[in-house]
Amino acid sequence: MKRLLAIAILAFALTLSTAAFAIDPLPFQNTAQRDRFQHLTRELRCMVCQDESLLASNADFAKQLRRQIFDMMQQGKSDQEIKDWLVARYSTFILYDPPLAPSTIALWFGTPAILLAGGIVVAVVLRRRARPAHAIAEEPGEDW
Amino acid sequence: MNEVARKPIGRFVPLVVFALMVAFFVVGLVWNQSHDARFVPSPLINKPAPDFRLPRLDRPTDFVTRADLLGKPYLLNVFASWCFACGDEHPVLMAYRDKFGIPLIGYDYKDTPHDAQAWLQRHGDPYHEVITDQSGDTAINFGVYGAPETYLIDAQGIIRYKHIGPLTPDVIAKELEPKIRALEQGT
Amino acid sequence: MNPELGQIALILALLLSGLQCVLPIVGAWRGSKPLMATAPMLAVGQGVFVALAFGILMWSFWINDFSVAYVAQNSNLDLPWFYKLSAVWGAHEGSLLLWMLILNLWTVALVAVLGNRLPQAFFARVVGVLGFVAFGFLLYMITTSNPFLRLFPVPANGADLNPVLQDPGLVFHPPTLYMGYVGFSVAFAFAIAALLGGELKSTWVRWARPWTNVAWGFLTLGIVAGSAWAYYELGWGGWWFWDPVENASFMPWLIGAALIHAQAITDKRDGLRAWTLLLSIFGFAFSLLGTFLVRSGLLTSVHAFAFAPSRGIFILVYLAVVIGGSLLLYALRAPKVTGGKSFALASRETLMVIGNLMLTVACAMVLLGTLYPLVGEALNIGRISVGPPYFGPLFMILMTPLVLALPFGPLSHWGKADLKVWTRALVRIVALAVAAGIIGFVLGARTFLELLGITASVWVMAGVAMFALKRWREAPRGKRYPFEMLGMMLAHFGIGVFIAGAILTRSMSVEQDVSMKPGSNVQVGSYDFHFNGVTDTPGPNYHAQQGTVIVSRNGRQVVVLHPQKRTYAGGQVQTEAAIQAGVFRDLYVSLGDPIGDDAWSLRVYDKPFVRWIWGGGVLMMLGGFAVVLDRRFRLKKVREPEAAGTQPDTGAPRKLAEGQT
Numbered sequence: 003m004k005r006l007l008a009i010a011i012l013a014f015a016l017t018l019s020t021a022a023f024a025i026d027p028l029p030f031q032n033t034a035q036r037d038r039f040q041h042l043t044r045e046l047r048c049m050v051c052q053d054e055s056l057l058a059s060n061a062d063f064a065k066q067l068r069r070q071i072f073d074m075m076q077q078g079k080s081d082q083e084i085k086d087w088l089v090a091r092y093s094t095f096i097l098y099d100p101p102l103a104p105s106t107i108a109l110w111f112g113t114p115a116i117l118l119a120g121g122i123v124v125a126v127v128l129r130r131r132a133r134p135a136h137a138i139a140e141e142p143g144e145d146w
Numbered sequence: 147m148n149e150v151a152r153k154p155i156g157r158f159v160p161l162v163v164f165a166l167m168v169a170f171f172v173v174g175l176v177w178n179q180s181h182d183a184r185f186v187p188s189p190l191i192n193k194p195a196p197d198f199r200l201p202r203l204d205r206p207t208d209f210v211t212r213a214d215l216l217g218k219p220y221l222l223n224v225f226a227s228w229c230f231a232c233g234d235e236h237p238v239l240m241a242y243r244d245k246f247g248i249p250l251i252g253y254d255y256k257d258t259p260h261d262a263q264a265w266l267q268r269h270g271d272p273y274h275e276v277i278t279d280q281s282g283d284t285a286i287n288f289g290v291y292g293a294p295e296t297y298l299i300d301a302q303g304i305i306r307y308k309h310i311g312p313l314t315p316d317v318i319a320k321e322l323e324p325k326i327r328a329l330e331q332g333t
Numbered sequence: 334m335n336p337e338l339g340q341i342a343l344i345l346a347l348l349l350s351g352l353q354c355v356l357p358i359v360g361a362w363r364g365s366k367p368l369m370a371t372a373p374m375l376a377v378g379q380g381v382f383v384a385l386a387f388g389i390l391m392w393s394f395w396i397n398d399f400s401v402a403y404v405a406q407n408s409n410l411d412l413p414w415f416y417k418l419s420a421v422w423g424a425h426e427g428s429l430l431l432w433m434l435i436l437n438l439w440t441v442a443l444v445a446v447l448g449n450r451l452p453q454a455f456f457a458r459v460v461g462v463l464g465f466v467a468f469g470f471l472l473y474m475i476t477t478s479n480p481f482l483r484l485f486p487v488p489a490n491g492a493d494l495n496p497v498l499q500d501p502g503l504v505f506h507p508p509t510l511y512m513g514y515v516g517f518s519v520a521f522a523f524a525i526a527a528l529l530g531g532e533l534k535s536t537w538v539r540w541a542r543p544w545t546n547v548a549w550g551f552l553t554l555g556i557v558a559g560s561a562w563a564y565y566e567l568g569w570g571g572w573w574f575w576d577p578v579e580n581a582s583f584m585p586w587l588i589g590a591a592l593i594h595a596q597a598i599t600d601k602r603d604g605l606r607a608w609t610l611l612l613s614i615f616g617f618a619f620s621l622l623g624t625f626l627v628r629s630g631l632l633t634s635v636h637a638f639a640f641a642p643s644r645g646i647f648i649l650v651y652l653a654v655v656i657g658g659s660l661l662l663y664a665l666r667a668p669k670v671t672g673g674k675s676f677a678l679a680s681r682e683t684l685m686v687i688g689n690l691m692l693t694v695a696c697a698m699v700l701l702g703t704l705y706p707l708v709g710e711a712l713n714i715g716r717i718s719v720g721p722p723y724f725g726p727l728f729m730i731l732m733t734p735l736v737l738a739l740p741f742g743p744l745s746h747w748g749k750a751d752l753k754v755w756t757r758a759l760v761r762i763v764a765l766a767v768a769a770g771i772i773g774f775v776l777g778a779r780t781f782l783e784l785l786g787i788t789a790s791v792w793v794m795a796g797v798a799m800f801a802l803k804r805w806r807e808a809p810r811g812k813r814y815p816f817e818m819l820g821m822m823l824a825h826f827g828i829g830v831f832i833a834g835a836i837l838t839r840s841m842s843v844e845q846d847v848s849m850k851p852g853s854n855v856q857v858g859s860y861d862f863h864f865n866g867v868t869d870t871p872g873p874n875y876h877a878q879q880g881t882v883i884v885s886r887n888g889r890q891v892v893v894l895h896p897q898k899r900t901y902a903g904g905q906v907q908t909e910a911a912i913q914a915g916v917f918r919d920l921y922v923s924l925g926d927p928i929g930d931d932a933w934s935l936r937v938y939d940k941p942f943v944r945w946i947w948g949g950g951v952l953m954m955l956g957g958f959a960v961v962l963d964r965r966f967r968l969k970k971v972r973e974p975e976a977a978g979t980q981p982d983t984g985a986p987r988k989l990a991e992g993q994t
Contacts, residue, residue: 025925025934027848040844047718049186049291053576055720058569062256063291066282091289093189098720105714109705113698113727120690128683135677135749146818157667160611161660164618168653171625174707175645186716 024060028072035075042081043068045098046088055098188289188308195222195297195305196287203252203259203266203276210277212303219306219329220249221322222297223273223313224285226257227265229293235312239272242318248326252276255285255293298322300329336401339389340481346382346433347471349375353464357457361530369453372460373444379467380437387434390480391421399491402484403427409493411874411902419504420494425628426480428507432624433474435508435515436467443519443544450968451540458526459519466518469651477644496875496899496907502562510555510582514623516548517585517616520592521659524613528662535606538599540968541613543961545596546820549589550957556582557950565910570844570921570938572946575724580703581623584696588616591692593957594685602747604673604682608689610663618656619696625652626703677749684742691735698727736789736832739825740796743818744803758799765795786836793829797822817963824956831949837942846925850932858939860920861885867924867933875899875907880924880933884913896924896935919943 030036040057046067048059056064056071067088074084088096100106190196195212202208223239225232243250252273254262259278266276279285288297289308298307307325309317353375360368390403394417399405407423422431440463447456474480523541526532559582560572573579592612599609625648676682702719709717741750744758769791770784778784801822804813814822843858851866865881877897884891894911901907910923918941925934960966 025846025923025936027846027928027934036845045720045722047720053574055574058571062282066286070283070286090189091286092291093186093289093715095186095716095718098718099722100717100719105709106705106717108708109701109717109719109723112701113694113731116697116701117690117694117731120694124686124690128678128686131676132678132680132683133675135679138675138677138749141746141748146815157607157664160614161657161664164656164660168649168657170704170708171649174710175649177710 024058024064024068026065026068028068030072031076038081039072039075042084043071046085047096047098049092049096186291186310188305190289190305191308193305195299195303196284198277198279198284198287200253200277200279200284203254203262203278206259206278210275215251215299216303217301218248219298219300219326220251221246222251222253222288222299224253224255224288224290224293224295224297226255226293227261228257229255231312232294233269235294235314236269236272238313238315238318240270242313242315243272243274246322246326247330249274253285254278255290256280256282296322298325298329336389336393336398336481336483339386339393340479342382342386342389343471343475343479343481346379346386347468347475349379349382350464350467350471353379354461354468355464356461357464358461358529361454361457361461364454366453369457372457373448375464376437376440376444376460379464380441383430383433383437383471386481387421387430390427390430391418394418394420397491399489400483400485400487401480402482403480405484405488405491407494408491409874409902410490412491412494412499413873415504416494416499420498422507423494423498423503426474426478428511429470429474429478430480431507432511432515433467433470435511436463436470436518438512439463439516439519439544440467447540447968455526455530455532455537458529459522462522462525462529463518466522466655469655473644473647473651477647493874493901493903493905496901496905497566499874499901499907500562500566502558502566506555506558506562509551509558513548513550513552513555513589514582514585514620516544516551517589517620519544519548520596520613521617524610525659525662528610528659528666531666533668535599535603535609538596538606538609539966542593542596542600543966545589545592545613545616546957546960549586549593550954552582552586552589553950553954553957556586557947557954560950561947564943565912565921570842570936570940572838572943575699575702575721577703578627580699580724581626584699584703585616585619585623587692587696587699588612588619591689591696592616595689598682598685602674602676602682604676605686605689606672607663607667610667612689612693614656614659614663618652618659621648621652621655625649674748676747679745679750679752679755681742681745681747681750684738684745687738688735688742691731695728695731698731699724702727736793736828739793739828740799743800743821743825744796758796761799762792762795766792780840782836782840786833786840789836790829790833793832794826797826797829815963815965817960817965820956820958820960820963822956823959824953827949827952827954827956829949830945830952834942834945834947834949838940838946841941842943843939845937846934847937848928848932848934850930855937857937859886860891860939862922862935862937864933864935866931867927870897872899875901877909878924880911880922880935882911882922882935882937884920884922892920894920894922896922898924898926914944916944917941 028039030039043057044055046056048054048056048061048064048067050061050063051059054061054064056067071084071088074087079087085097094101094103100109102110197212199209199211202210225235239250250273252271252275254276257278257280259280262276262278266273282290288295292310294312296309296313297305300306306329307322309322313322353372356368356375357372360366360371390401392398393401393404394408395414397404397408397410397417399408403424403426407420407427408417412420420427422428440460443459443463451459520541523537523544527535527537559579563574564570564572592609592615595605595609595612598605625645628644628648702723705719706717709715740762741755741758744754745751766788770778770788773784773787778787801814804818808814845855845857847855849855849864851864853864855862855864861884863883863885865883867878867880870877870879877899879895879897882894882896884894892913894913896911897909899907899909908923908925910921912922913920918939921936921938921940923936925936928934
């Protein structure tokens with residue numbers, strides 16, 4: 003939230019904020035586990051802050067879920083199991099990486115579709131407009 | 147140079163796309179007026195309420211479980227003494243507790259029993275029963291992410307409705323009561 | 334000075350902007366020289382009144398006039414003077430005023446630089462369009478966001494500026510960002526003036542180019558400043574999160590980058606004329622769209638913004654009128670596609686068109702991802718989060734062809750490229766990139782991402798180096814690197830630097846949250862962090878708890894860091910990370926909370942190459958600025974009759990447009 007606020011003046015304005023970001027020392031077994039934890043929680047949304055990840059948020063809610071996720075990791079749960087567990091409770095809204103579903107088809111295929119359409123237009127225009135190389139006269143002088 | 151040729155229809159594509167976007171924004175703005183973006187629909191609607199076993203506020207050695215509450219519908223209202231919005235909601239609950247026609251159970255969320263009791267004493271106790279979840283761990287299973295939240299759970303223990311944020315007379319009349327009536331007719 | 338004077342100044346500015354929009358355009362339409370001649374006067378007059386209003390608001394901050402509600406909300410007696418002054422744009426109303434002031438700066442600069450160098454009718458139309466833009470914004474301010482509202486009773490002290498904003502970042506970031514946003518209004522005004530006047534030639538594009546480059550340079554700087562600010566002020570160690578507000582500034586940047594290249598083609602080859610017009614409209618449209626998205630609360634209403642629906646609706650109507658009207662004008666009057674010099678498939682034109690395609694599609698991708706959650710809600714198909722895992726990979730995929738093609742653009746000729754040059758360059762660039770990858774591997778880079786970052790970065794930089802070498806050998810001394818070319822080289826090299834920074838920071842950073850007692854140590858990367866406890870330190874308008882952390886490597890002390898946790902007068906808590914900035918790595922410590930038993934929680938980072946991200950951005954900015962100095966863009970006073978035929982011909986044929994001179 004605080005982050006969102008500060009960025010807010012990027013494009014215009016802001017209001018008050020008091021929250022601080024999260025510093026939450028958890029007793030990880032090793033670096034790999036810590037990296038995995040950071041990677042996972044960075045891609046989860048802190049529901050109560052709306053535009054902050056679970057990793058970054060200092061909200062009580064985020065702290066508690068971080069603890070839960072940490073515990074589940076200790077129990078040997080996979081990232082997917084943890085995500086499923088969260089989705090069952092908080093819906094896919096908690097995932098910053100929206101899964102492919104009927105409701106996200108336009109999201110995931112929108113960009114390729116736009117690229118394809120743009121690519122076709124460009125290809126057609128170039129094909130129509132471009133001349134064979136030998137038909138183009140060398141231009142003397144500065145080429146810039 | 148003769149540029150007064152026909153206007154290619156493609157020239158209108160950006161305008162049309164833009165018009166669609168503006169239309170979409172109008173819909174979005176209207177929608178935004180009527181909804182609070184904080185409210186995320188729960189995936190638990192029409193799913194069984196999670197199992198729980200939580201102590202009563204008045205008798206901490208007594209535990210209430212999901213099974214204990216089966217058999218008739220009830221409302222589960224998540225509140226806490228530290229929660230400002232719960233203070234706003236409280237008079238509404240006091241006024242409506244007997245009009246719901248089904249038990250109103252308080253779910254004291256991440257709170258100390260002492261604070262909760264003092265709070266209820268000061269403002270009055272609208273609940274038929276209060277259970278406490280000091281750690282907030284069980285609340286995660288309910289998908290609670292803030293207080294107040296209100297769940298309508300039917301006789302089979304299925305969550306039928308969830309409201310996030312304070313209940314207001316308007317919400318009760320338009321959303322909650324019809325759901326309660328529907329349950330009563332069903333049973 | 335009386336705040337009501339500020340109000341009056343704004344109203345007068347509104348009246349002048351209304352006239353500025355009508356008189357010159359009518360004058361250009363009717364061919365009336367006296368009417369057209371009002372353009373510079375009205376523009377300067379409007380600028381004076383807006384500057385007066387801005388000065389009065391700033392003065393109100395300076396003298397702590399808490400009878401002005403805006404001052405009372407955003408300042409405080411104890412606020413240091415430089416934050417008092419920058420608090421002017423610390424919230425909604427004042428940032429709009431800054432927006433307006435900057436629009437006037439651009440307009441007045443335009444009057445000063447081009448006022449008597451452009452054909453009078455064209456210039457009148459440009460100023461008229463800018464007057465229309467200003468009119469809308471002034472009306473918006475006066476009706477919905479008046480910064481001069483009074484407060485009764487007058488409070489004894491103000492509520493204080495948000496602590497997040499009490500930072501040099503506030504002094505630099507919004508003004509530079511707005512310089513960029515608003516700067517696109519100039520290219521926009523040129524395009525609309527060309528459409529209104531039915532310009533048959535694209536001469537106007539050359540006049541517009543320096544302005545577009547400067548605006549884009551400022552936008553780059555603004556985004557860099559914002560990113561760096563978020564990095565050190567917010568304590569999360571990240572530099573980009575793809576959140577809606579960031580995206581709002583990134584979209585016009587992408588369009589601006591595309592526009593710069595499209596303008597170059599139109600200027601030099603007379604091609605892509607319609608596309609350049611369209612991008613000029615889009616660039617400004619995305620600036621306005623960003624404003625709308627943020628101001629309307631559509632995307633960020635949650636908790637943060639006291640959202641006034643009227644503001645959102647006003648901007649939407651404004652957006653619809655300005656951009657819808659422009660696009661309609663485009664649809665009706667844009668020139669035919671044909672024209673321009675011929676080119677072969679293998680040519681610089683083709684590469685630049687592909688680059689334009691990728692930048693525009695990337696912008697569309699960001700727009701789609703930013704708006705999609707709204708679609709989900711409006712269509713009631715559930716709430717959806719779209720975040721970094723969506724934007725990041727897609728952006729990288731879209732930029733891959735662009736990065737791959739980038740070295741070959743400058744190495745190609747206009748019209749047709751020499752395939753032998755391409756092959757030779759390809760072999761060398763591949764060799765250099767692979768060599769860099771191997772060196773990286775030897776130095777310890779192991780992950781795919783690290784190796785990708787190194788090779789991609791060297792790919793781009795090697796391309797620029799080869800181009801520089803080619804020019805050195807082939808071009809005559811003294812004409813080797815004209816400023817326009819230098820700008821291109823700087824910006825392209827900046828992309829290489831940025832790629833290295835972005836990818837290496839991501840893959841090599843080590844981040845650790847630790848609980849430390851005074852006297853304890855923690856090892857992060859190859860550095861040892863020794864915690865010496867926390868002491869109380871007073872500040873001007875806050876009270877700080879300051880930690881002391883001694884960082885050493887292999888037993889040798891590197892630096893002593895002092896992260897702070899500040900409590901401001903209003904009770905807001907703000908963390909100030911302590912950062913040892915370096916060319917190759919940042920060491921970063923921020924202080925959390927006491928967690929009992931004398932221990933504190935701390936966050937410790939080792940962030941290699943993070944400076945390269947902003948370094949690359951600064952190079953891009955310099956590139957944008959350098960272009961302006963090119964002789965190509967120097968205009969003589971064309972309205973003097975004898976000047977018409979004596980233009981120095983620096984490249985493509987330049988004929989000044991139509992006959993009204």
